[in-house]
Amino acid sequence: MVSLLEFETTLRPLESELEEARRVGGNGHVDSAQERLTDQLRRIYSDLTPWQKVQVARHRERPYTLDYLQWGFTDFVELHGDRSFAEDRAIIGGPALLNGRSVMVIGHQKGRDTRENISRNFGMPHPEGYRKAERLMRQAEHFGMPVVTMVDTPGANAGLSDEERGQAEAIASSIATMLALRVPTVAVVIGEGGSGGALAIAVADRILMLEHAVFTVASPEAAASILWRDAGKASEAANNMRITAQDLKYFGLVDDIIPEPVGGAHRDHAAAASSVASAINSCLQGLSELPIDELLAARYAKYRNIAFFSE
Amino acid sequence: MPDNLWVRCPQCRELLYAKEQESTLRVCSKCKYHFPVSAHERIAMTVDEDSFREYGQGVRAADPLGFRSPSQNYSEKLTEYAQEAGTNEAFIYGTARIEGQDVVIGAVEFKFCGGSMGAAAGEKIARAMDLAVEKRYPLVIFAAGGGARMQEGVISLMQMAKTLAALDRLRDAGLPFFSVMVDPCLGGTTASYAMMGDVTIAEPGAYIGFAGKRVIEQTIRQKLPQNAARAEFLQEHGMVDLVVPRAELPATLGRLVRLFVSCNREERRPVGEPARV
Numbered sequence: 001m002v003s004l005l006e007f008e009t010t011l012r013p014l015e016s017e018l019e020e021a022r023r024v025g026g027n028g029h030v031d032s033a034q035e036r037l038t039d040q041l042r043r044i045y046s047d048l049t050p051w052q053k054v055q056v057a058r059h060r061e062r063p064y065t066l067d068y069l070q071w072g073f074t075d076f077v078e079l080h081g082d083r084s085f086a087e088d089r090a091i092i093g094g095p096a097l098l099n100g101r102s103v104m105v106i107g108h109q110k111g112r113d114t115r116e117n118i119s120r121n122f123g124m125p126h127p128e129g130y131r132k133a134e135r136l137m138r139q140a141e142h143f144g145m146p147v148v149t150m151v152d153t154p155g156a157n158a159g160l161s162d163e164e165r166g167q168a169e170a171i172a173s174s175i176a177t178m179l180a181l182r183v184p185t186v187a188v189v190i191g192e193g194g195s196g197g198a199l200a201i202a203v204a205d206r207i208l209m210l211e212h213a214v215f216t217v218a219s220p221e222a223a224a225s226i227l228w229r230d231a232g233k234a235s236e237a238a239n240n241m242r243i244t245a246q247d248l249k250y251f252g253l254v255d256d257i258i259p260e261p262v263g264g265a266h267r268d269h270a271a272a273a274s275s276v277a278s279a280i281n282s283c284l285q286g287l288s289e290l291p292i293d294e295l296l297a298a299r300y301a302k303y304r305n306i307a308f309f310s311e
Numbered sequence: 312m313p314d315n316l317w318v319r320c321p322q323c324r325e326l327l328y329a330k331e332q333e334s335t336l337r338v339c340s341k342c343k344y345h346f347p348v349s350a351h352e353r354i355a356m357t358v359d360e361d362s363f364r365e366y367g368q369g370v371r372a373a374d375p376l377g378f379r380s381p382s383q384n385y386s387e388k389l390t391e392y393a394q395e396a397g398t399n400e401a402f403i404y405g406t407a408r409i410e411g412q413d414v415v416i417g418a419v420e421f422k423f424c425g426g427s428m429g430a431a432a433g434e435k436i437a438r439a440m441d442l443a444v445e446k447r448y449p450l451v452i453f454a455a456g457g458g459a460r461m462q463e464g465v466i467s468l469m470q471m472a473k474t475l476a477a478l479d480r481l482r483d484a485g486l487p488f489f490s491v492m493v494d495p496c497l498g499g500t501t502a503s504y505a506m507m508g509d510v511t512i513a514e515p516g517a518y519i520g521f522a523g524k525r526v527i528e529q530t531i532r533q534k535l536p537q538n539a540a541r542a543e544f545l546q547e548h549g550m551v552d553l554v555v556p557r558a559e560l561p562a563t564l565g566r567l568v569r570l571f572v573s574c575n576r577e578e579r580r581p582v583g584e585p586a587r588v
Contacts, residue, residue, distance in 0.1 A: 156502075158522030158530045163540045164548045167521035168501035176475045176507060195459065196471060196502040196521075203472045217459045217468040222526075227461050228382060241464040242376045251375070253465055303476040308375040308466045309431035 002061050002266055007044065007052050014040055041263035048212065050244050051235035054220060056212040057191045061266040063273065064123075065092060065107030065150040068190065071273030072280075073098050073105065081132060085165065088129035090121045090153070091201070093136040095145060099281050104140035106133045106201055107150030110191075124157040127170035130200050134174045137181055146184040146284050149201040154219055156197030174200040179303065184287035184295060186280050188258070189213045189245070190265075195222075205299050206283045207253070209245035210276070211260040215253075216243045253306070256283075320344050322516075336557045345514055345557055347494065349396075350403045350418035353453050357561050358407035358416060365405040367438050372400060372431040378462040385462040388424070396423035401432040401456060404439035406448065410565030412572070415443040418453035419493075419500070426456025428499055429463045433470025436504065437477035440488075444480050449568050450488045452508075457523065458499020471503035478504050487571035489564060492519045492542075492551070510567055511551045512560075513542035519551070 004011060014037040021029035048056065056062070069076045076096035081087045093106035108125065111117030133149075140147045156167055178185060178201065187204035193215035209215065218226065220234035223241060227233075248254045258279045265272035287295060318327045323342035327335075336356050337346040348356070354363050371389075378385035393399055401424055404417030417439040419426040428436070436452070443450040460467040481488055490508025492501070494517035502521055505511075513519055520527075520540040528535055538544050542554045555563050 156521065158526045160527055160531060160535065160539055163520040163522070163527070163545075166506075166548070166550050168498075169506040169550060171502040171521070172471075172475065172504070172506045175472060175503065176479065179472065179476050180479055195468065196499055199468055199471055200502075203475075215465050215468075217461060217464050223461045227380075236380060237461070240376070240378055240380055241461065243464065248465060251466065253469060300476050300479070303469065303472040304437060306466065306469050306473050307430065307434070308373055308463070309429075309434050310371050310373045311369050 002059075005052070005055050005059065007048075007055075010044070011037065011040055038262055041267075045212070045263055049239060050214070050241075050247075051220070051238040053212050053214050053244050054192075054238050056264050056266075057214045059264065059266045060112070062191055063265050063269040064112075064152060065105070065109050065190070067269050068107075068150060068273045068276055069096060069105060071270045072277030073103075076105065079136060082128040082135060084128075084131060086126070086128045088121075088126050088132060089119055090123050090125040090157075091129035091133050093133060095140075098148070098277060098284070101284065102143075102145050103148045103284070104136055104145045105148045105150070106136055107190075108153040108198075108201075110152060121157060123153045124155060125153065125197060126157050126162055127165045127167050130156075130170035130174040133201050134170075134177050137174075137177055141181050141183050144183060146186070146288070147178070147181060147204070148280055148284075149185070149187045149204060151187055151189045151193045151198045151202050151215075152191035153194050153197050154192055155194035155222075156200070171196050171200040175203050178203045179299065180296070182292050182296065184284055184290075185299075186283045186287070188276055188280065189215050189254070190276070192216075192219075194219050203303065205287050205295060205302070206255045208256050208258055208279055208283070209248065209254045210258050210265060210272070211245055212264055213245055214238075214243040215245075215248055216241060251308075318346075338557055343515060343556065345494070345516055347421065349422065350398060350420035350453070353418045353493070354403070354407065354416055356557065357451075357564065358409055358414075359411065362408040363405055363416070364407070365403060366442060367404060367435050368399055370400060370431050370435050370438070372429045372463075374462070375430065375466055376462065376464050388462070392423045396420050398423055400435060401426045401429070402435045402439075404435055404442070404452075406442070406446065409451070409561060409568060412565065412568045413446070413448045414451050414564075414568060415439055415446065415448045416451045419455040421455050424460060426500070427460035428456065428458050428467060428470045428474075428503075429460040430466050430470060432460075433467075433473050436470075436474045440474070440477040440481050443486055443488075444484045447484070447486065449486055449572055450481060451491065451564060452488070452504070453491045453493055454500050454505035455493045455496050456500050457495070457497045458502065468499065471499050474504040475507065478507060487567070489567055491555075491560070493517050495519070495523070497521065497523055506550075509571070510553070512553045512555050512563070513545060513551045515542055515554055515556055517542045519545050
């Protein structure tokens with residue numbers, strides 16, 4: 001059983017019923033207990049508030065980039081290092097096969113436990129991570145490989161040494177490079193899309209979002225402290241900033257929503273990865289048919305024409 | 312002592328004669344602290360007298376998210392910001408001349424919502440870039456602010472992509488972009504167009520970086536040294552080309568424009584137009 005979030009506590013008695021039915025035996029009992037549990041899960045997950053989605057997106061058992069690589073791709077070879085300073089394990093990348101096609105996969109990577117989280121800096125990249133991402137994007141372009149990115153970070157790391165090594169420049173340069181890549185690009189927001197540190201690898205021809213993922217201009221905590229000098233109002237900020245996949249699809253800022261297994265991607269990594277892989281695949285099929293100059297013109301228009309002002 | 316006659320320098324505590332502030336370009340005559348100045352003042356201090364023609368004044372922020380909270384109603388706030396700042400948005404731009412040479416020049420107005428890049432500000436920055444391409448003028452931008460405007464959510468975040476998409480066209484056209492970063496210049500501003508100048512210039516003492524001082528102090532759990540992430544620190548770490556005092560900026564920009572425009576390749580010049588020297 002996965003660990004329950006605070007709004008899932010009504011599942012606990014249903015889980016006990018299911019366990020009891022399994023212990024006593026009798027297929028009929030098990031099936032109906034399972035059904036009641038699934039129904040309740042479906043009810044809860046069909047009506048999550050933005051703040052609840054933040055919690056789902058940050059769930060410690062949620063699939064991360066490496067899980068999608070394991071279940072949705074084959075033959076992944078992880079490449080390391082930015083060739084100028086260090087290896088940053090908060091962003092991983094390398095070529096892999098998706099339905100027989102070579103693609104360059106680049107994604108934020110959180111850790112599953114404390115030890116791994118420390119080595120991956122909780123998925124918060126240093127400048128080296130973005131410079132590695134940019135290096136791999138250029139390599140993909142050189143070999144005509146489409147670029148697939150997976151976005152899942154609380155944000156870029158904010159330390160003084162990051163400033164010394166040019167965090168802002170690294171992010172800006174990654175965005176500029178990605179916008180100009182002469183290969184098709186697809187980004188999938190799989191968990192938390194946190195601010196500029198997420199956008200650095202998200203400016204693709206198609207931006208997809210998992211059903212319960214969130215994408216924020218600043219983390220709800222940071223936004224609340226900027227707006228109201230009170231990080232405790234994070235849920236209020238989350239509920240106001242339109243951060244869900246559904247809201248962003250409504251505004252046309254993401255292209256498609258990938259449905260998650262009932263009760264969230266963390267309840268079934270393999271099923272989530274299979275949906276993600278097939279969504280990416282169908283995007284790439286469409287994008288690959290376009291002449292590259294048309295693709296680049298469309299990409300330019302996609303970002304240049306974001307409006308939402310008055311005149 | 313009437314308040315408006317004297318100004319106290321926040322850095323060295325010296326009392327400065329207010330009337331002299333204009334002739335010193337609002338720089339402390341004792342410690343060289345650069346006081347904040349408005350976007351219009353900055354442009355006026357930099358370009359040839361009366362040469363600035365403003366464009367795009369009609370572009371204004373909307374309230375796309377319908378941002379509401381008990382303490383803050385964004386659409387009402389916008390009216391307040393405009394009154395405080397004296398501009399319709401957090402960015403102004405237009406054409407001007409520097410030492411007789413045509414440029415497109417823009418500046419972030421910090422008093423408008425902290426100079427943040429909402430959709431209207433982002434649009435105006437992109438239009439400044441478009442205008443430079445159309446006119447084939449070099450581009451100068453005084454960049455400032457923290458980038459993200461919370462009340463416009465991811466729409467605001469996407470202005471980073473919008474401005475960089477527009478900047479790519481300027482680059483393709485072979486035109487130079489001189490980015491002048493002034494205090495404070497952070498977040499979505501530096502992590503998009505500001506750091507992508509062909510030449511990056513910082514005003515002395517300006518706080519420039521990705522994260523704000525308080526955020527870094529929370530991350531590293533210690534106080535930052537006084538000079539950390541200031542213009543001179545950035546130059547020392549290889550992140551900006553030049554640190555230029557306000558008074559020297561027109562001459563520096565004038566020289567850069569001459570250097571970068573005169574080498575502009577022949578095939579990139581529109582037919583029938585002589586090289587600008």
